[in-house]
Amino acid sequence: MAKQFINIGIEGNDGTGDSIRDAFNKTNENFTELYAVFGQGGQIGFTSLSDTPNQLGANKIPVSNSAGTALEMKGIAGAGLSVDYTDANNIILTVDSISVDSDISPDLGGPLNANNFAIGNVGLTQTAVNDFNSTHGTNITLDDLVINKGYADRR
Numbered sequence: 001m002a003k004q005f006i007n008i009g010i011e012g013n014d015g016t017g018d019s020i021r022d023a024f025n026k027t028n029e030n031f032t033e034l035y036a037v038f039g040q041g042g043q044i045g046f047t048s049l050s051d052t053p054n055q056l057g058a059n060k061i062p063v064s065n066s067a068g069t070a071l072e073m074k075g076i077a078g079a080g081l082s083v084d085y086t087d088a089n090n091i092i093l094t095v096d097s098i099s100v101d102s103d104i105s106p107d108l109g110g111p112l113n114a115n116n117f118a119i120g121n122v123g124l125t126q127t128a129v130n131d132f133n134s135t136h137g138t139n140i141t142l143d144d145l146v147i148n149k150g151y152a153d154r155r
Contacts, residue, residue: 004030059085104135122148 004026009017018026033048035041046052052062053073060073076083076091084092100106122145123131129142 059083061091120148122146124148124151 006023006026007017009015017023032041047056051071053071055073057073057075060075062071063074064070065072076093080096080098082094082096084094123129124142124145124147126142129140129145133139
């Protein structure tokens, strides 16, 4: 709610200002808003705050701007990401697909742990090297590939 001004008229008792009833109604509403702001009862809506954006938009989240001086309404988006707003209490984020082979620059953030699973079907051909170089813009050779036990035993 915007601040309500009481029209006091041009001169005292000239009948041009607000009636006593209207004036005190505005006073009560102004105080109710002040008490709400300071957590002392009453309510103030989010959209009534002066730094709330004029347009909230559907399925948006308020975030501070890069300077931390104002609020902006932002959606959630990302490649391969689905956002479900239908739950009454949660925003549900789902990664639609994860595929290392489609990532042109996969990177491990730490040691690779196969967690007792076998790693198999390692490509050890010139075709595999050519595919790797084509996909990643590199210039590796057969000597740069990870090998399997059979390849090592034959060598």
